[in-house]
Amino acid sequence: KVTLRYHSFLPLQHSSNSQFVQPWGERLKEESNGELIVEIYPAMQLGGKPPQLVDQVRDGVVDIIWTVAGYTPGRFPRLEVFDLPFMASTALATSQASQEFAETVAREDLKEYKVLAVHVHAPGTIHTKKSLIKSIEDFEGLKLRGPTRTITKMLAGLGATPVGMPVPQVAPSLSKGVIDGMVVPWEVMPSFKLHELTKAHTEVSGNRGLYTTSFLFLMNKNRYDSLSPEHKKIIDRNSGIDLAKIAGQLWDDIELPARNLAVESGGEFFQLSGKSLKRVKLIGQRMTDEWIRSAKKSGLNGQELVEEAKRLIKKYEKE
Numbered sequence: 001k002v003t004l005r006y007h008s009f010l011p012l013q014h015s016s017n018s019q020f021v022q023p024w025g026e027r028l029k030e031e032s033n034g035e036l037i038v039e040i041y042p043a044m045q046l047g048g049k050p051p052q053l054v055d056q057v058r059d060g061v062v063d064i065i066w067t068v069a070g071y072t073p074g075r076f077p078r079l080e081v082f083d084l085p086f087m088a089s090t091a092l093a094t095s096q097a098s099q100e101f102a103e104t105v106a107r108e109d110l111k112e113y114k115v116l117a118v119h120v121h122a123p124g125t126i127h128t129k130k131s132l133i134k135s136i137e138d139f140e141g142l143k144l145r146g147p148t149r150t151i152t153k154m155l156a157g158l159g160a161t162p163v164g165m166p167v168p169q170v171a172p173s174l175s176k177g178v179i180d181g182m183v184v185p186w187e188v189m190p191s192f193k194l195h196e197l198t199k200a201h202t203e204v205s206g207n208r209g210l211y212t213t214s215f216l217f218l219m220n221k222n223r224y225d226s227l228s229p230e231h232k233k234i235i236d237r238n239s240g241i242d243l244a245k246i247a248g249q250l251w252d253d254i255e256l257p258a259r260n261l262a263v264e265s266g267g268e269f270f271q272l273s274g275k276s277l278k279r280v281k282l283i284g285q286r287m288t289d290e291w292i293r294s295a296k297k298s299g300l301n302g303q304e305l306v307e308e309a310k311r312l313i314k315k316y317e318k319e
Helices: 015-031 050-058 079-083 091-103 148-159 166-176 186-192 221-225 229-235 240-255 255-264 274-299 301-315
Strands: 002-008 034-041 062-068 113-120 125-128 143-146 160-166 183-184 200-204 214-220 268-272
Touching: 002 015, 002 050, 015 034, 015 062, 015 229, 015 240, 050 062, 050 113, 079 091, 079 148, 079 214, 079 221, 079 301, 091 240, 091 268, 091 301, 125 214, 143 148, 143 268, 148 274, 166 183, 166 186, 183 186, 186 255, 186 274, 214 221, 214 240, 229 255, 240 255, 268 274, 274 301
Parallel strands: 002 034, 002 062, 143 160, 143 183, 200 268
Antiparallel strands: 062 214, 113 214, 125 183, 125 200
16 A cells, blocks of 8 residues: 655645545545555644645655645746736636646746646635725725735735735634735635625626636655556546646636625625726736736746737637
């Protein structure tokens, strides 16, 4: 038997663990006749903080991790393109696009790992404790949590005071008044009861979301290399574009049930459209232009990365 230790920052009941990694581990166990065992350690049970997960798996402290790429700013510079405003389509299309992107133009970002899957969540939404955001002016003075450097810059551009933090810190920060709200997808809210802590929810109309962020499902390279050819084949069969597709569909499917909890909690809703949305998109385009310039200073062709990400998303929207 081979035991693989998996580490994550989210609680066991969150869909990333209960509906994605657990079934994945069960498939490995079944296909290997019980020889491959995935032990799940949620909520940073093995120690450390969420940004340290990528080092833990690279260095062999754990065998497998699932995390947010942007929790370690600058570590995966090419993948940042999927965090840009109004880049994301559905999680299904964008996850497959991000996987192909990771296998091709962003291979350098992930060369230290065995990549199991790269995927994204469904487009994120703006949630606040009481102030319903209906225009750019409404962002002014609000302390809003963002998950990654790219997204906090977007929030600053919209006039908010951005506060970067991993999602487990959001609920206590809301309760203590450290932040007035946050941007997250609906699916993550039930795990931390965020639908009870926020009552105003602003969504975006159209076929491109305000933002998304890339998730990394990674394995230690040496651990993978140490496996038998049969075990490697099983992991390879359960990795890559097919696994990214499973993840994308799952993250899309769990949006509506999670949103319904906010409806049942008496939430107030608004959908940005028309002139208000156009103004937000102009700010988003400025952020994208700034990211392209910044990428160039780092030796990357930001314009090409943006165009390739958009091309891949359109490709998978058609499938």
